[in-house]
Amino acid sequence: MESLQQTTVVTLVLATCLASAAFAETKKEYRFTVGPNANVSVDTQYGAISVKPGSGNQVIVTATLKSDKVEVDQRQNGNRVEVASHLLQGADQQTGQVDYEVLIPPDATLNLRSSTGPLTAERLQGDLSLEGTDAVVNVRDVTSGHVHVRTMRGPITLTDVRNGHVELASISGDVHLKSVTGPLVQASSGSGKIFYDGDFGSGGDYKFTTHTGDIEALVPANVSADFSAHSVLGRVQHDFPLQQPQHSRFSVEAGRSFFGTVGKAASEVVLRSFSGKIRLKQR
Amino acid sequence: MTCSDVERVLPELLDGAPDGEFQTAFETHVKSCPACSDLVSDLKVIASEARQLAATEEPAPRVWVRIAAELRAEGLIREPESAPKSAPTRPILVPTSPRRRWSAWWLAPVAAALLAAGSYVVSHKPAPQVAKQQAPGTPAASPAPAPPAVAQTPAVAPASVPNPAPQQLAQKSATPTAIVGLTAAPAAEPEPSEEDQQFLSVVSTRAPSMRATYESQLQAVNADIREAQAYLDRNPGDADARQHLMDAYQQKALLYQIALDRIQ
Numbered sequence: 001m002e003s004l005q006q007t008t009v010v011t012l013v014l015a016t017c018l019a020s021a022a023f024a025e026t027k028k029e030y031r032f033t034v035g036p037n038a039n040v041s042v043d044t045q046y047g048a049i050s051v052k053p054g055s056g057n058q059v060i061v062t063a064t065l066k067s068d069k070v071e072v073d074q075r076q077n078g079n080r081v082e083v084a085s086h087l088l089q090g091a092d093q094q095t096g097q098v099d100y101e102v103l104i105p106p107d108a109t110l111n112l113r114s115s116t117g118p119l120t121a122e123r124l125q126g127d128l129s130l131e132g133t134d135a136v137v138n139v140r141d142v143t144s145g146h147v148h149v150r151t152m153r154g155p156i157t158l159t160d161v162r163n164g165h166v167e168l169a170s171i172s173g174d175v176h177l178k179s180v181t182g183p184l185v186q187a188s189s190g191s192g193k194i195f196y197d198g199d200f201g202s203g204g205d206y207k208f209t210t211h212t213g214d215i216e217a218l219v220p221a222n223v224s225a226d227f228s229a230h231s232v233l234g235r236v237q238h239d240f241p242l243q244q245p246q247h248s249r250f251s252v253e254a255g256r257s258f259f260g261t262v263g264k265a266a267s268e269v270v271l272r273s274f275s276g277k278i279r280l281k282q283r
Numbered sequence: 284m285t286c287s288d289v290e291r292v293l294p295e296l297l298d299g300a301p302d303g304e305f306q307t308a309f310e311t312h313v314k315s316c317p318a319c320s321d322l323v324s325d326l327k328v329i330a331s332e333a334r335q336l337a338a339t340e341e342p343a344p345r346v347w348v349r350i351a352a353e354l355r356a357e358g359l360i361r362e363p364e365s366a367p368k369s370a371p372t373r374p375i376l377v378p379t380s381p382r383r384r385w386s387a388w389w390l391a392p393v394a395a396a397l398l399a400a401g402s403y404v405v406s407h408k409p410a411p412q413v414a415k416q417q418a419p420g421t422p423a424a425s426p427a428p429a430p431p432a433v434a435q436t437p438a439v440a441p442a443s444v445p446n447p448a449p450q451q452l453a454q455k456s457a458t459p460t461a462i463v464g465l466t467a468a469p470a471a472e473p474e475p476s477e478e479d480q481q482f483l484s485v486v487s488t489r490a491p492s493m494r495a496t497y498e499s500q501l502q503a504v505n506a507d508i509r510e511a512q513a514y515l516d517r518n519p520g521d522a523d524a525r526q527h528l529m530d531a532y533q534q535k536a537l538l539y540q541i542a543l544d545r546i547q
Contacts (some may be wrong), residue, residue, distance in 0.1 A: 045545070093492065115545060117492070119384055133496065133541060152500055152541050171500050171534055190507055190534045211507045232514065232524050273525040274511060 025064055030074050032059040032081045037126070040104050041111040044085035046097040049112045050120040054103030063101050067095035117154060127164075155192070162201075174213070189213050193276075197283075200225045202266040214276040217269070220283050224263030229271035229278045231256055236271075238280035284308040289319045293326065479505070484540065489546045500538055507531040 038234045040059055042049050047066075054060055059081050061200065063072045069091035074083045075173075085098040095170040104110065109127045112119050117135020121128055128148040130137050135154040139147055139161060146165040149156050156168050158177040167174050168187040175187045175194045181201030187194050200206055202224065204282040207217050214234075229236045235255055242260020244252075252258060258280075290314055313319050475483075479501055487494045511528035518524055 091482060103509060111545065131541065133493070133545065150541060151538060152538065153496070169534075169537055171538055172503060188530065188534075190531070209527075210529065211511070211534070232521070232522050234525060269384060272523065272526070274507070274514075274524075274531075 051093035224266040
């Protein structure tokens with residue numbers, strides 16, 4: 001009886017060890033030396049990608065592989081670095097997951113792609129292109145770089161992004177913009193909401209478009225912009241005394257549209273929705 | 284000459300650059316091949332319709348900025364390499380996934396065709412000088428039109444749509460009436476288009492775990508297209524509604540593009 005118990009315990013321990021070994025995480029590190037304005041691309045079907053600025057002229061990629069059913073392919077062609085996950089036979093969303101932590105020179109151009117995400121990029125100055133299916137996308141503290149984000153359902157959040165072109169598109173994900181300014185800021189979502197918290201800077205063109213999602217802009221009293229808003233089927237409202245020009249091709253339809261100037265019209269803000277609500281709120 | 288040869292030379296011949304022996308082989312094949320014959324006739328209709336699009340006023344400079352940003356994002360333009368050292372250079376923003384194989388190549392022209400169809404709808408009916416009409420009472424109650432069959436049409440028309448590679452123009456196309464039919468408002472129940480069904484079939488094969496997600500998103504964007512189209516049919520002069528219809532097509536193209544990036 002005692003020997004049977006011992007045998008059972010040993011068997012259980014052995015099975016646990018084998019299972020652990022089969023699904024043991026593996027960490028791999030890759031280092032690349034690059035010149036100015038490098039181009040870094042990271043692509044994974046499943047997994048998170050987090051990118052921060054590093055020091056010097058190195059790209060350092062730390063990949064955490066969740067199982068042996070996925071490999072990491074990496075190569076460098078001159079100033080271009082490409083890292084991608086490669087699913088093997090039998091891999092699924094759990095076993096095929098690879099999480100990446102990446103350090104890049106701040107001026108590098110970055111391309112990230114993941115179905116599940118999340119995708120995070122912060123404190124960078126180069127151009128960013130992020131694409132996810134369900135991935136949550138977070139971009140923070142980016143100056144001068146162009147930011148392009150596309151998701152299917154993943155929510156997009158940009159915080160402290162300045163002086164670059166921003167183009168965000170999601171089919172049903174929400175878009176949150178906090179302190180985002182630049183010469184061109186465009187955000188569109190089919191059914192997701194767009195929320196902007198900021199002052200629309202100076203000299204920029206801002207356009208937010210949804211089909212059914214609501215649009216809300218929370219701005220300070222000293223904002224300076226030309227505003228025009230129209231919802232084909234939804235309601236619009238604003239908290240500002242808008243000065244309307246004497247001659248304009250834009251006609252106001254009470255409750256469905258408004259337009260006018262606040263301050264010196266430093267920027268242009270266009271808010272459009274097919275059936276969502278549009279609100280311009282004063283902080 | 285084979286069908287793939289026809290696909291390769293078709294754009295040149297449509298541009299009117301015939302070569303005697305070339306032209307003969309081309310015409311001989313087209314006469315004997317129903318698929319290529321349909322393709323050629325459809326493309327000729329699209330090309331002739333495109334020529335009839337009225338010129339518009341020069342758009343504001345910011346429009347070109349946006350177009351440039353869009354093309355740059357798609358990797359179709361790049362900064363000149365001979366820029367002076369004093370000028371700040373911007374790195375090329377080009378997707379660099381090494382494993383992108385265009386085995387689902389037909390998705391690209393379908394996405395471009397959706398944009399072309401939307402552009403055609405937006406520009407074919409110029410808005411009146413006086414804006415705004417009253418919003419209808421219950422537009423949602425109207426029967427939704429069928430999903431646009433123009434998605435089957437290869438992308439040839441508006442210049443704002445990236446031109447697909449010649450071989451990509453060779454996908455099977457719908458009849459020319461598909462474009463005209465876009466402006467009509469049939470009252471029949473919407474059925475998934477052939478392209479949508481094929482799209483979901485490919486997703487089921489190559490990324491089965493994503494099928495439910497793509498299908499639900501596809502239904503949502505198709506519903507948006509139908510809704511916008513139905514409203515526009517009742518209010519043909521509403522420029523904003525027309526733009527929303529165009530945006531809905533762009534959303535569908537975005538869905539196809541995201542899938543194309545993932546399906547390998």
